[in-house]
Amino acid sequence: MTDTTAIETDTSERAVDTLDHWVGGASWAGDSDRTAPVYDPARGVVQRRVRLASAADVDAAVSDARTAAESWRDASIAKRQGVMFAFRELVNARREELAAILTSEHGKVTSDALGEIARGIEVVELACGMATITKGAYSENVSTGVDVYSLRQPLGVVAIISPFNFPAMVPLWFFPVAIAAGNAVVLKPSEKDPSAANWLAAVMKEAGLPDGVLNVVHGDKEAVDALLEHPDVRAVSFVGSTPIAKYIFETASAHGKRVQALGGAKNHMLVLPDADLDLAADAAVNAGFGSAGERCMAISVVLAVDSIADRFIEKVSERMATLRTGDGTRGCDMGPLITGVHRDKVAGYIDIAAADGADVVRDGRDAPFDGDPDGFWLGPTLIDRMPTTSAAYRDEIFGPVLSVVRVSGYEDALAIINGSPYGNGTAIFTNDGGAARRFQREVQVGMIGINVPIPVPVAYHSFGGWKDSLFGASKAYGEHGFDFFTQEKAVTSRWLDPSHGGLNLGFPQHE
Numbered sequence: 001m002t003d004t005t006a007i008e009t010d011t012s013e014r015a016v017d018t019l020d021h022w023v024g025g026a027s028w029a030g031d032s033d034r035t036a037p038v039y040d041p042a043r044g045v046v047q048r049r050v051r052l053a054s055a056a057d058v059d060a061a062v063s064d065a066r067t068a069a070e071s072w073r074d075a076s077i078a079k080r081q082g083v084m085f086a087f088r089e090l091v092n093a094r095r096e097e098l099a100a101i102l103t104s105e106h107g108k109v110t111s112d113a114l115g116e117i118a119r120g121i122e123v124v125e126l127a128c129g130m131a132t133i134t135k136g137a138y139s140e141n142v143s144t145g146v147d148v149y150s151l152r153q154p155l156g157v158v159a160i161i162s163p164f165n166f167p168a169m170v171p172l173w174f175f176p177v178a179i180a181a182g183n184a185v186v187l188k189p190s191e192k193d194p195s196a197a198n199w200l201a202a203v204m205k206e207a208g209l210p211d212g213v214l215n216v217v218h219g220d221k222e223a224v225d226a227l228l229e230h231p232d233v234r235a236v237s238f239v240g241s242t243p244i245a246k247y248i249f250e251t252a253s254a255h256g257k258r259v260q261a262l263g264g265a266k267n268h269m270l271v272l273p274d275a276d277l278d279l280a281a282d283a284a285v286n287a288g289f290g291s292a293g294e295r296c297m298a299i300s301v302v303l304a305v306d307s308i309a310d311r312f313i314e315k316v317s318e319r320m321a322t323l324r325t326g327d328g329t330r331g332c333d334m335g336p337l338i339t340g341v342h343r344d345k346v347a348g349y350i351d352i353a354a355a356d357g358a359d360v361v362r363d364g365r366d367a368p369f370d371g372d373p374d375g376f377w378l379g380p381t382l383i384d385r386m387p388t389t390s391a392a393y394r395d396e397i398f399g400p401v402l403s404v405v406r407v408s409g410y411e412d413a414l415a416i417i418n419g420s421p422y423g424n425g426t427a428i429f430t431n432d433g434g435a436a437r438r439f440q441r442e443v444q445v446g447m448i449g450i451n452v453p454i455p456v457p458v459a460y461h462s463f464g465g466w467k468d469s470l471f472g473a474s475k476a477y478g479e480h481g482f483d484f485f486t487q488e489k490a491v492t493s494r495w496l497d498p499s500h501g502g503l504n505l506g507f508p509q510h511e
């Protein structure tokens, strides 16, 4: 969970625009006069403000969504898929425009922003094929003259609450599936980088989506609580830190809603002695420092078997020396962190690790950066001999800090991974098929990479972790996504046949 103190300490006097909500197919200011700053993290300045909705604003948005849901559920499959196809084409054609928004508010470098958009578009493509996934089943003549079939119908209004680190991709994990399935959506994106959500909603309108089917309400806890408690919100999809995910799951469940709440992570990468160490070092650097480590599937801990640990660390360190941290538009490898408060918190973990006896091999606080001196910079950091008792090991740091824990072998490493409260992603690097197969069976984690460092499943599988990385039974997108956003009906039918008349109070049996 990122610290929100930045919001309270902003005293900027500069005149900046305020981003409105998007409700009923248009920008909407709502009634609340509360706002929050949106930073340009590469410059360390407030570049705009964003409205923070009141409970009454949320109620107005849900009411619009409810009206829209009543007619959208009757739109034909052809119409719903048609909107998704058009949306896919528009986003694809304008992905540079969206990438610029992501870089400007999140800070991630342009190539990474384009990667985020590409992975989001995959889910739109999945939604283009919703007819196949939701078509149900038909059993003819289950009893003489009787057929049984199943239907999938939308829920109505659903809420999506998303984190700062993927301002486009995470909303795209959910709303294309929810809308293709016939629901109306209220999306509450992160208040730290909110503009991508408005951009996506405006493009959905351009693609032919009727007004009110996709709404964006900006806000903080007040808006989230209003969604969790609103009687007309039928389901909540949440992605964010574990403490908030747990709160969302418990609160929305207590209000009778379907909930899927994806939480935080601490992802381990196991490097066995027979691994290709160059491939493994490339993977550790890419997965540890891409997006400045602000990814829920980032590798934050490498478990290196003692016999190869020194060689592996040397290779990682050599590669880190070539990385350029800086402004996302300048062809750098890694951008700034999201806020100054978060940067300081991440940097603080380097001191914690050192105080707990770890070796700081590369300290990102000393690394050069290519950008404004006021940007929220922290270079890549490598910490060796990290004790598993340190808070720097246990906590989700969510920054460019890669730790190495030395292990005696496979069993030792497996015990460490399975001892973690998180179970989002993990990876094994080895050339031994037997070891990899054992790992995939024995590790208590939802998404596993075998010689693949960031195993985010493609859209036609589903995304989600185990343990404190996912609360609720449904993962994101894929078949899980369509199950989550629809409810099934089973119909048993018999057409009039006089031979079936007569009274029989016994439980129906098949003839």
Ligand code: NAD
Pocket (backbone or CB within 6 Å): 001, 002, 161, 162, 163, 164, 165, 166, 170, 188, 189, 190, 191, 219, 220, 221, 224, 225, 239, 240, 241, 242, 244, 245, 262, 263, 264, 265, 295, 296, 396, 398, 424, 465, 469
């Ligand atoms: P966060 O939990 O601080 O915020 C997520 C959302 O919850 C935001 O929309 C925010 O406005 C809202 N929120 C924050 N505090 C709240 C409160 N007290 N009550 C109600 N709502 C509140 O997370 P973040 O810092 O934006 O994102 C980073 C976190 O998200 C990391 O922990 C990361 O691992 C996690 N994440 C997980 C996945 C996954 O798939 N498991 C994917 C991306 C990010």
